Amino acid sequence: MMRRLAAGALAVGTALALTAAPASAHTSLTSASPAKDAAVAAPSQIVLTYADPVRLPRVVVMDASKKQYQSGPAKAVDNKVTQAVGGALPNGEYTVGWRVVSSDGHPVEGTYTFTVKGSSATAQDPAPASSPAAAPAAGKSSGSSGWLWIGLIVLVIALAAGAVAWLRRSSAAKG
Ligand SMILES: [Cu+2]
Numbered sequence: 636m637m638r639r640l641a642a643g644a645l646a647v648g649t650a651l652a653l654t655a656a657p658a659s660a661h662t663s664l665t666s667a668s669p670a671k672d673a674a675v676a677a678p679s680q681i682v683l684t685y686a687d688p689v690r691l692p693r694v695v696v697m698d699a700s701k702k703q704y705q706s707g708p709a710k711a712v713d714n715k716v717t718q719a720v721g722g723a724l725p726n727g728e729y730t731v732g733w734r735v736v737s738s739d740g741h742p743v744e745g746t747y748t749f750t751v752k753g754s755s756a757t758a759q760d761p762a763p764a765s766s767p768a769a770a771p772a773a774g775k776s777s778g779s780s781g782w783l784w785i786g787l788i789v790l791v792i793a794l795a796a797g798a799v800a801w802l803r804r805s806s807a808a809k810g
C-alpha cells in the first residue's frame with residue numbers, strides 16, 4: 636500500500652516536473668558568496684551561482700544608506716556571475732541586487748542581504764573610484780578644464796583691452 640502510494644506520488648511528481656520544465660527554463664540563483672544572511676569579513680567580490688548559464692549580468696552592492704560599492708561591470712562566465720567590490724566595505728548590512736538574462740531570454744532578478752563585521756573600514760571612506768557614477772564625473776572634469784581655457788582667454792582679452800585703454804589714456808594725457 637505504502638509502496639503504491641509512493642510510486643503514485645513519484646509519478647505525479649515526475650509529471651509535474653515535466654510539465655513545469657518549459658516554465659522553469661528561466662534560471663534561478665542557487666548560491667551566493669557572501670551567502671544570504673551571512674555575517675562575513677569585508678568581501679572583495681560577490682559571486683552569484685545560477686542553475687543555468689546567464690548573460691548580461693548587472694549587480695549592485697548597496698549599504699543601508701543606498702551608497703553603492705560595486706566596482707566595474709559584472710562578469711558572467713557560464714552559470715557564475717562575479718562582481719568586484721571597490722574598496723573595503725565598512726561594517727553594516729548590505730543589499731545585493733542582481734539582474735541576469737537566462738538562456739531562454741527571460742530577465743531574472745532578485746535581492747538578498749548580508750552583513751559585514753570586523754571591518755576596519757569606516758563609513759566615511761570615499762566611494763570606490765570605478766563605480767558607474769565615476770564616468771560622468773570624469774567627463775565633468777574635462778569639461779571644467781574647457782571652462783578654465785575659456786576663462787584664461789577672457790582674462791587675456793580683458794588684459795589686452797585694459798592695456799589698450801591705458802595706452803590711449805596715457806597718450807591722451809601727453810597730447
Ligand atoms: Cu523563462
